Amino acid sequence: MSKKNYPTILAYWLPVLWLVTGICHATDDNKINVTVGGYSFPPYVVVNSSGYTGVVPEMVEALNELESQYNFSFVPTSVSNRYEAFSRHRFDLLFFESPEWGWENTAKSVLPLNVEDGEVFIGLKPQAAAEGYFDNLQQKRLLLVRGYHYRIVGFETDEAKLKHDFLAALVPDTQAAIEGLLLERGDVSPVSQSFLNWYLGQNPQKAERIFISSRWDQQYQHAALIHPQSRIAKEQLQLLIGQLESEGTFADILNKYYLKQR
Structure with a gap:
């Protein structure tokens, strides 16, 4: 192939490459971002020099590996500020909460996790x-x-x-x-x-x-608290957690931190 044909070939293939790249980016951009709040509450959220570890960050990672429709991300808050942050929809949900811990007057959906502590x-x-x-x-x-x-x-x-x-x-x-x-x-x-x-x-x-x-x-029995305007519905979250349960991933995470489902 002569060098003089390169511009013609590039002119043909560059739009195709741009289209494919655009589709890939669109797929990533079209993921629904779901934010998960968390505060220092070991072993559920453990704050250390490397960042955040514990049950909740590992659940976020497991949910992202499970499916491609949603992108779950961890949003740190504090034990005292979590109520206002939740009310202002700074995050969509909280894992491992109890509705009795000051949430009585806050609008929310409650999804039992069947985890005792x-x-x-x-x-x-x-x-x-x-x-x-x-x-x-x-x-x-x-x-x-x-x-x-x-x-x-x-x-x-x-x-x-x-x-x-x-x-x-x-x-x-x-x-x-x-x-x-x-x-x-x-x-x-x-x-x-x-x-x-x-x-x-x-x-x-x-x-x-x-x-x-x-x-x-x-x-207490732990639950997930879901904001009324959450980007994931209670039923869909329940389905995803059910998949983690059926695959044994949820039990593996819990066992690592001396927890179990009832």
């Missing part, structure tokens, strides 16, 4: 192992995560009220609560069973110092 009371050995130690917690120094809802304090989250009505100290997350207890900065802390199991699995040398009581602060 709860906060169990822990203390330090040997004193916490004494009979009746967890019976009267009014006289114990409580380590609570700022912004979390606990039954023991009537689901109150106002820091001033908590410090006035209880011997409470507020910490930024569940790991800080456990480590504050180990440093004897408190007597008792209600911590999620799943994170406690994960933490002790990562730090087995600390297990011998922690006494896990048989008393629960609360047990």
Whole structure:
């Protein structure tokens, strides 16, 4: 083929290449973006130096690998700002919430995830192992995560009220609560069973110092909360999660963080 024919060939093929490239970009652009909110709530969302890990980010990744109609992305928020952010539609949904955690007056759809968890009371050995130690917690120094809802304090989250009505100290997350207890900065802390199991699995040398009581602060069934203007309908989300369940992907993610479906 002579060089003089190159312009003619390029003139023919360049529009075709542009068309194919355009179709590929259009396919990507036509994906429906679905935003998933999350805040520091280990093991569901774990904040570390590399970003965000945990159950929710792994679910977002699994949903994106599952299908091509939607593009799921994680949007960080904070435990206290999540209500306003949800109301303003900063994200379409939240995984692993409870409708009882201050959402009663917020418009939403609720999709049960059939995942059980709860906060169990822990203390330090040997004193916490004494009979009746967890019976009267009014006289114990409580380590609570700022912004979390606990039954023991009537689901109150106002820091001033908590410090006035209880011997409470507020910490930024569940790991800080456990480590504050180990440093004897408190007597008792209600911590999620799943994170406690994960933490002790990562730090087995600390297990011998922690006494896990048989008393629960609360047990709950997790759900997804979906905004009324969400870009994915409740029924479609339920279908996708059902696919993750049938493929075993959902169970694999949960098992990694000591969780299971009922």
